[in-house]
Amino acid sequence: GAVVSQHPSRVICKSGTSVKIECRSLDFQATTMFWYRQFPKQSLMLMATSNEGSKATYEQGVEKDKFLINHASLTLSTLTVTSAHPEDSSFYICSASIVQKGSYGGDTQYFGPGTRLTVL
Amino acid sequence: QQQVKQSPQSLIVQKGGISIINCAYENTAFDYFPWYQQFPGKGPALLIAIRPDVSEKKEGRFTISFNKSAKQFSLHIMDSQPGDSATYFCAASIGGGSTLGRLYFGRGTQLTVWP
Numbered sequence: 001g002a003v004v005s006q007h008p009s010r011v012i013c014k015s016g017t018s019v020k021i022e023c024r025s026l027d028f029q030a031t032t033m034f035w036y037r038q039f040p041k042q043s044l045m046l047m048a049t050s051n052e053g054s055k056a057t058y059e060q061g062v063e064k065d066k067f068l069i070n071h072a073s074l075t076l077s078t079l080t081v082t083s084a085h086p087e088d089s090s091f092y093i094c095s096a097s098i099v100q101k102g103s104y105g106g107d108t109q110y111f112g113p114g115t116r117l118t119v120l
Numbered sequence: 121q122q123q124v125k126q127s128p129q130s131l132i133v134q135k136g137g138i139s140i141i142n143c144a145y146e147n148t149a150f151d152y153f154p155w156y157q158q159f160p161g162k163g164p165a166l167l168i169a170i171r172p173d174v175s176e177k178k179e180g181r182f183t184i185s186f187n188k189s190a191k192q193f194s195l196h197i198m199d200s201q202p203g204d205s206a207t208y209f210c211a212a213s214i215g216g217g218s219t220l221g222r223l224y225f226g227r228g229t230q231l232t233v234w235p
Contacts, residue, residue, distance in 0.1 A: 043226065043227045044209070046222065091161075111156070
C-alpha cells in the first residue's frame with residue numbers, strides 16, 4: 001500500500017513552453033501533498049505544500065506564478081512549470097502524506113518516483 | 121539554516137559490515153524522525169521511522185537509535201549488502217500545526233558497500 005505515482009517520468013521540452021507533472025496517490029487519500037526539487041547529489045528542496053481544495057503554500061524563493069500547483073482532489077496534485085527555461089531543468093518529486101491516527105507526531109510521507117525535466 | 125545535520129556525507133563499508141549514519145537536530149518540537157533510502161533516478165522510499173517516545177526501533181537489518189537528550193538519532197545497517205548502496209536521508213517533522221507535517225531533510229549520505 002501507500003503508492004504514489006508521477007507522470008511523466010521524464011520530459012524534454014523547448015525553452016518557453018509549459019510542462020505539467022501529475023502526482024497521484026493510488027491507494028489512499030492524501031489531504032496534503034508536497035512538491036520537491038532535487039539537484040544532482042543534493043538533498044530534497046521543498047517547493048510547496050498543497051492541500052486539497054485550497055491554494056498551495058510556497059516556500060520562500062519559489063515563484064508561485066512560475067510553478068503552478070493544483071490539488072484538485074484527494075488523490076491528484078499537479079505541478080505546471082510555466083515558460084520553462086534551462087535553469088528549471090531538474091528532478092521534481094512529489095509526496096503525499098497519510099495522517100497517523102491515534103498517535104502524536106508527524107504524518108508519514110510517501111514519495112513518487114520523480115520526474116526528470118530537461119529544458120532545451 | 122540546516123534544521124537537521126547529517127554525517128558523514130559519504131560512507132564506504134565492506135560487505136557484511138555495519139553502516140552507521142548520524143543526524144542531529146536543534147528544534148525540540150520535532151516529534152517524528154524518518155529515514156529515507158534513494159537510488160539514482162528514483163524517488164526516496166521510506167525505510168524506517170521513529171517517534172521520541174522510544175529509544176530504539178529495529179526492522180530487519182535496519183535500526184534507529186534515538187537519544188532525545190542529546191537531540192541525535194542514527195541509522196544502523198547491519199550486515200551491509202551491495203544492494204544497500206544508495207543515498208540515505210534522515211528527516212524530522214512536527215505533527216500538526218501550521219507546518220502541516222513538513223519534513224526537514226538532512227543533506228544525505230552516499231553509502232557504498234563493497235562486495
